[in-house]
Amino acid sequence: MSEWSHIIVRSFLLLFFLFFITKILGKKQISQISFFEYISGITIGSIAGEVIMGIDNNMWYGIVAILIFGGITYLVDLLSLKSNSFRDFVEGKGTIFIKDGKIMEDNLKKEKYSSDELGSLLRQRNVFNVADVEFAILEPSGDLSVLLKKVNRPLTSKDLNIKVANDHVPQMIIRDGEIVYDALAAAGKSRKWLDLELEKQNVTLDNVFYGQVDSYGELIIDLFDDKIQVPSPQTRPLIMAMLRKCQADLEIFALETDSAEAKEMYNRNAKKMQNAINILTPYLSN
Template identity: 40%
Template sequence: MPTWLEVALRTLSAVFILFVMTKLLGKRQISQLSLFEYITGISIGNIAAYISLDTDSKWYLGLLALSVWVAVSVGMEFVTMKSKRIRDFVDGKGTILIEKGTLIEKNMFKERITLDEFMEKMRSKSIHRVADVEFAVMESNGDITFMVKKELQPLTAQALGWQTPREREPQSVIMDGIVIDDALRRSGFDRKWLNQQLSEKGVKLEEVYLAQVDDAGDVTIQTGERSIP
């Protein structure tokens, strides 16, 4: 087999295997990586590159290494779900950076975050004074969460003692000109009702890029060129 064809086939195989293994690892691996998951991701990428390009006759050992890494990562996830002590050790714990409006300098030094970086994070949350913050915590994934003082928080219906009706999630009933029957059923309507709505708005089904039904039964339609309320 020509070398170029062997490399191409190995690369396609590595892509497929990585896809399957990433599905096994779960969405958390993609969204927010812990330290262990970060190490796992780097290692898996390096092994996949070896499988694709190394013409060594024992390239199949890379598949074994991939399987071991994935098995260890999945096993570690189950262990950390069961044990808080191990979870704190592997994933780390949050560090309080502001408590009752006061910056904790030793914790800032511990996490190696400068005042400039911290102020930038604050501004990204539309907060401009440290004194306005009740608590700030650096999470285990490196993000910083802020809780402003109660008197500066926006008013809510609960704070005013108002009773508000529960809302349902808007349902996307048409996508790319295709009716999504499950979403239409969850919205409490059928195709006859939907066809009537399209007729009243003067739109054909195949012209609809996206149509959504809200909690009140109102339909909004996007054709790709205009929005039809």
């Protein structure tokens, strides 16, 4: 076998072997890694490169070395889950950079960060004024977590005491013109419901590039032909309009009748309808 053939064979073998090792070590290796995992990853990559090009023409030396480093990394991860002190030693602790709007200069120097670098990290979090920050901490992964002062945080529905509907996980039920039945079942919908929804929007299944059931249970679709305009779902607004009309009709009936008993009945049911509208508004509003 020629030298080029050796390199090709080793490349494919090491590719599958490294993929297998990475799957065992978990997704943490490709997201937020500690110092130890960073060093281990670099070393494993270097060994793999040497194996591909040849370590004394013996590929198994490199595989054994990768297994050792992979096994040590896996063992360190297990120990980190069981021991807080060991985890703090291996992964490190977060460092406070800003507290009560004041920069902690000593901590910046300790982590070898300049004020310009701190400003850059803040701008990545859409923060341009240090005085707006209640608390900022440099995580062991190198990310900066920022908590704004309460007066500078965006208002939420909880702050305004407004009830909102709970979100459900959207499900992609159509992909490239084909139904994803597992997602359709997870969304609590049937094939008959899907056919009716597609008929309402005057489209056929094979014309749908992407279809999703949103958190409100409505079908959102994107067609292969972008020139075709698909109307937005109107089910919730129509239901809300019907409820409001019923409530208004009850109030009109109460005003038109001369019977005190009927007037009291209409007013009572109008109030019930209004209460129902108040409860359903978070679920039926766009």
